[in-house]
Amino acid sequence: MRYLPHMDADRQSMLADIGVEHIDELFRDVPAAALLKEPITSLPNHATELEVERMLSRMAGRNTPASAVPFFIGCGAYKHHVPASVDHLIQRGEFLTSYTPYQPEIAQGTLQYLFEFQTQVARLTGMEVANASMYDGSTATTEAIFMARRITRRKKALISAGVHPHYVDVAKALAKVSGDELVIGTPELAKGKPGGDYEALLGQIDKTTSCVVVQNPNLFGYVADLTELAEACHANGALLVVVVTEVVSLGLMKSPGEMGADIVVGEGQSIGNGLNYGGPYLGLFACREKFVRQMPGRLCGETVDADGRRGYVLTLSTREQHIRREKATSNICTNSGLCALAFTIHLSLLGEAGLRQLAQFNHARAVQAAERLAKVPGVEVLNDAFFNEFTIRLSKPSRDVVRELGNRDILAGVALSRLYPTETALHDGVVLAVTEIVTESDIEALAKGLEEVLSC
């Protein structure tokens, strides 16, 4: 076995040094009935690199990569171009094969980039502090709801109809056991602002509300000014939690912080990370400094070494499970370190100017797409305002149309029936994301495809 350095002779002599004859003497505590006498026969034995490569390549070959076709799928995961240097750098063994920086003196590489990452996330979201990452946007959202409960000592969270339904489902599964009460909006394909239920939310906020959770841009791509909502929250002692699933939007749009958010969570996949069929992704978590001791997850902080030189360490760990155990703010341990590295590298390559240009391009391309699709008979573009994603209503059931376009090698967005199987009112809707990878001819191909499919 190429990964195991011992030869049988080594094993024998090491056993002798230990003072036993057979390896199973070291497994003496295992109840005899449970100790397997030989390798599990229902699984194959070891394979060469070439064999493994062939098996896995065969499976990979049965999937259609986003780069291979006109591609318009978003809804919480976005296809952006990631510079080659990002993947090169995150593969450096010193990053890839290290772990949580428990020994800061020999983990300054990891700690410094985490400190930089935290600062970038805080600035991007308009918050004062950010942590060193969560699993993904959905779990970060649930953690935010729980954190709001701890801060406000209230249990009722209002969740906008525009929040990604998976995120809502995750919160629901946990609320069941945590005792949080979730009031969840029902999305409508309202002309102009699909999923935009801010009026309704304003009416629901009261002194029992722990927080209001809104997504911006929301699942349907609709973007809105949240200032009024924030004010209503604050007037009632509640917190505004803003979810961002497309962080590239922050290059062009007002930050949640500027609009009054108290906690901003998000999915950071868009920057630095590939689609990866859904994971690993990168949970972002930022908030006002005054809430820092209620934050979940790791925090990296600046300090000095014995010679007074600047250095970084994990800090405020009295919030965390390994110190506080059942009193911890969260049970999270391993998080998304390497994805955070990819994010911070990509974002420092982009810089402010690059991010702004990228966001601008995304928006402009999406506007082009919306304008073109609006001309297709049987297509209605619903959003007034959007960033790089918008919803269309079709004259036919959207799932069939999307599937038919898939057969023509056009991946034409997410049919809302996929996400809301029981909300039949949404079933003629499709959400389309348009990023910098979409060309004008891709848009044309989509428009033509829709024309054909809708007219026949």
Added chain:
Amino acid sequence: MRYLPHMDADRQSMLADIGVEHIDELFRDVPAAALLKEPITSLPNHATELEVERMLSRMAGRNTPASAVPFFIGCGAYKHHVPASVDHLIQRGEFLTSYTPYQPEIAQGTLQYLFEFQTQVARLTGMEVANASMYDGSTATTEAIFMARRITRRKKALISAGVHPHYVDVAKALAKVSGDELVIGTPELAKGKPGGDYEALLGQIDKTTSCVVVQNPNLFGYVADLTELAEACHANGALLVVVVTEVVSLGLMKSPGEMGADIVVGEGQSIGNGLNYGGPYLGLFACREKFVRQMPGRLCGETVDADGRRGYVLTLSTREQHIRREKATSNICTNSGLCALAFTIHLSLLGEAGLRQLAQFNHARAVQAAERLAKVPGVEVLNDAFFNEFTIRLSKPSRDVVRELGNRDILAGVALSRLYPTETALHDGVVLAVTEIVTESDIEALAKGLEEVLSC
């Protein structure tokens, strides 16, 4: 431009620091007529990563990769499986973006692997010393002929008919200007030993011969014992130069050194390096220690530092162009460092046991192929003895057959007319290489394909 750190403001203020107003003042020595006033208009301007990736991927997509089809092409370049760790390690920036280790104190990484590489090559070839690499097998062969001339002070080299015709052509082009006389054998598709002209060579060696150059396995895959030839050379004061284009063979076969070679040159691509459509490859150069001061190329040697600790440096550079200029043994400067690194990593992963197994597998698979093809009507297997490559004679013109099989997505070896367009006697021959990437079903596909093509 993503690769250029300056902004225009930097440029302006740096020009001011220099004391000029315009960049062109720094180009003042350029004759005015020759200084271009603007970017060359016949070429496009800069492009984004995504654009470049798309342009190049489009071109790459128009080629058939070896891994995608049954593949039997060899003749000096071989498709072997290279472990993933090799490519990972050679991409470490400290290897990839360093240069010739002129400053040994901060190049011990490169120097140590070169020392290890030299030792591996020497042991593999059965020689005492090896250099730090040449461009490729063909240029190494020419260098060996010239080195033999310097050592023997004779000008006539006998070149076996089994030497790769490209190697012979390279030697011819240079011999034209160096004054070396090359006596080159004409290959024949002799039953049993195609290209095996050792009898003839034995008859030609005399006191004016500087060296005899043979390839083993030869171009046609034929392998032979060179002991007698070596003895004849030595009896006449000539050197035996052995060329190895498939170094994997050395895992199973007697080394050239054991058979009496004085200089061994070769193409090292087979180990650690991909096909790359012909380059970059890796020239190997090894010889007896007594000849070391006539060797071309870089040599790494052991020494000690000021504290007496072991370390490595480039050495014996009085042979080289940067010290000796027109008296140098060769003009080579930049060589194949990173390819040598890939070679040494792969070979140290293989180790003696792995190399032997790999070679054994190659040979056995090739024997299987030869036995199967021998059963195809219209196919005659010519080689008695071979390692992983052999020659077949077909009942139809080989180029047509190979092309037709290509149309059926079988890359069925090298039609000899490609290499010897004017030697019509060879035009029914095909050389096939069979490595560990060839499966039994690949062989079956080839046999079936040949059956069909030859019978219609």
Added chain:
Amino acid sequence: MLNRQGRPTGTGEGASAEGFTTFTGHKGLDLNEPLIFEIGRGDRTGVDVPDAPKVASRLGGLEREAPIGLPGLSEPEAVRHYTRLSRKNYAIDMGLFPLGSCTMKHNPRLNEKMARLAGFSDIHPLQPQDTVQGALELIDTVAHWLMELTGMPAVAMSPKAGAHGELCGLLAIRAALEARGDAREVVLVPESAHGTNPATAAFCGYRVEEIPATENGRVDFEALKKRLGPDVAAIMLTNPNTCGLFEPDIIKIAEAVHAVGAFFYCDGANFNAIVGKVRPGDLGVDAMHINLHKTFSTPHGGGGPGSGPVVFSEALAPFAPLPYVKKTEERFELVEHLEEGDQSFGRMVAFHGQMGMFVRAASYMLSHGADGLRQAAEDAVLNANYIMAKLQDVMTPAFEGPCMHEALFDDRFLKDTGVTTLDFAKAMIDEGYHPMTMYFPLVVHGAMLIEPTETESRASLDEFIGALRSLAEAAKNGEKERFTAAPHFAPVKRLDETRAARQPVLSYKNTAEPGSVTTPVAAE
């Protein structure tokens, strides 16, 4: 000091050794590196973006006006920045990394290559299922291996790490209990448990009660039996446990737990010690997470991403979360939504889990095979016992007898030396090693938990053992400075963690001088 012309880099003072101080503060290949905020500029970018098509904005008036404050680096600057940072890290690729409980084994490079195949890395989780059949097959393959290796009939693939797997397990247990109308309040956790166990139980609304350990480092079965009762929802037990010991009473424990209607959650972080040797399904386990980033070697990545699939017993299988992959005759199907009558507790995460990690784990499993995985477990146990055997005369093993995959020592051998476990660990850094896990598990005083893993050669173990012996002797010989001032040779000296917590500086505030220390603003 570099000041008039040069950018003062890094940490201010020049470096010194042998009486010399460098002007730049760099020391040969040991290079300082400022923060991106000190190098980068807002107007510079390392990414070329084409000019945006001219369109009328449809942002709804939400254009950002204020600057964000993000520095940009050209690609050369970025590559250099992150390369320099990386060189300040220790990693498995550099040397033995005996961080107990974390299983820092070699990460095969084939896994990385496979995970980057476009057919896996460049597909969207919401693509039509017909366009991702190979991806579903991959998930199904990993699921199959996990079920076979554990002898359990079901697996939930979506949890994102070990702790998330614990959550998954407890949510299923709670759903199962509720399904039978049996709300219970307590989860029992041994003192030696990893912090995530009690944290998870509390997160799920359970009261956590500790169960004591015997002086052999095992669960006190009698004490446990006494505590079991109808209020107990589950026990969370790590096996092999965090002392590196197999719980000999495990089957009896499972039986007793089941006898009171409770469930047995097993923390499978240490599954690597027994994979292919013992199937948790044969021990009576109801749910167990598997850290793919430990047992199956998907890299730790400086703190993740991980992956924590959970295997389930028959009793819990119906309550497992969504989504899951179903293999039908013709195709693989991804089930994303509850169907009529489903008892699943719901969804743990957007999309379908850590696909990138599944590919790596598949590559690892297929490469090792059933035989290789078993051998890996045996070698892991062999290596730990070898270390134990070779160090037991100079260090103090916490418990007697052979261990499993990690060797646990306490700090008795440092008694009266003035050297603490922390000091000892820092001295290991100077010797070229990452320290072991310190002060965990809590049941042992000054714990040092050493997990060498199976991918260390004997020569590597011997060198490590030699270093630890020498250090242990040095401590006993009164060479206190060697320890208390350690590390001497790391990129930085010992860092002040107290200051960091008392006066937290959690993000960069633009200060005057690159490399200068931030004046903390928020004092506690």
Added chain:
Amino acid sequence: MLNRQGRPTGTGEGASAEGFTTFTGHKGLDLNEPLIFEIGRGDRTGVDVPDAPKVASRLGGLEREAPIGLPGLSEPEAVRHYTRLSRKNYAIDMGLFPLGSCTMKHNPRLNEKMARLAGFSDIHPLQPQDTVQGALELIDTVAHWLMELTGMPAVAMSPKAGAHGELCGLLAIRAALEARGDAREVVLVPESAHGTNPATAAFCGYRVEEIPATENGRVDFEALKKRLGPDVAAIMLTNPNTCGLFEPDIIKIAEAVHAVGAFFYCDGANFNAIVGKVRPGDLGVDAMHINLHKTFSTPHGGGGPGSGPVVFSEALAPFAPLPYVKKTEERFELVEHLEEGDQSFGRMVAFHGQMGMFVRAASYMLSHGADGLRQAAEDAVLNANYIMAKLQDVMTPAFEGPCMHEALFDDRFLKDTGVTTLDFAKAMIDEGYHPMTMYFPLVVHGAMLIEPTETESRASLDEFIGALRSLAEAAKNGEKERFTAAPHFAPVKRLDETRAARQPVLSYKNTAEPGSVTTPVAAE
């Protein structure tokens, strides 16, 4: 010292600083590493190979019997070995690498990614041409760019590096001369030329004669004109020359050379200074090699592989080597063989040149575009002049006036300090820099040739300038030890090159102790 249990690694003595010596000899992240022959074993392998099918051997009785002596490493051992070795190198990715004449600019990572596309990396040079049309198009694309950028009508793509390109150029010149029945004997080379120039000329059977330089570091045009005559085959001139200066008389030189029927070979190693600004074709050049690994940033790889295509004038084009790519209406065609009437001098190399480098160069060219390449040249020149301007008061520029892409200093500023150019260079290592090119070109005493390249930011230049200013002042202030004992902070102290040459040890002889120094066997 680690001896009883531990494998004594590396170089024997333990490391010491601040009074401490480590037991292992490692110093924190600075890790020693023995040779593979001291770690590996013949029976161990890091590559799994399936069992060979059972067949009767057809090796003709040539089975190897004696062992080879190749150590094997498992993958974990190999990854660690090479990772540790890599960390003992300096590289562009770590810092400014001002090695004059070598153009150590940033190597974009996109290039590496593109070169690894299976459609380029996994195709065989002898595949049927129908299966490699994209590869031929790629070669044609690079050829097109090179011709446009140089303003020359032909290019030979196959030369493997700069020196090989020189050979290509001289072979074509010789063929052209012979074709007109005009055998000539002499090649003129300036004193300042790179060693490969005279070496190549001699390799081609020419007598090399030096032409002197003026005191401004340019070719002495008058002396040259005097020497020109019917025996001169060619002049080999580097432009910009190795002093980093553009030859102002270049057009006159070309005319004079042509006037006597000779050819003008231009060494294009420094083309990076003028790409997009000056087309060599406009200067009267007949042949010029282009180091793709310099101007077009294919990585230097620790000493190659490079690539050295040669552009040709009309006069030489017919003599260019085989093979070449021809674009027809329908397809790209690879011409591998002489056809009737061809005047090509033949073949330089097996197959068709450095395809892997062509892909990288294409990626670089397309990325920069005509505008970016021109900007890169301007920035390279700007950076060199900036360094020159900022250092001229403390160091001694070899020549007056602005330079092109590299700044040349001599050692006058070290006069009477007891510090040599070599010492100064070694002190730069301590400061975190790779030294400049030393003692080249030969026309300058104690030469220091600094080429920053365009990919250094102003901040990076400022830090470098600051370091050099400080060092120059330290030298003048009599801090001799800082220099003569340098490097102090590198992985090894100054190495004994004389011993290496006097008592060459060129391969490993199995010795008793890992890390021990070999007793040289072959004394000179």
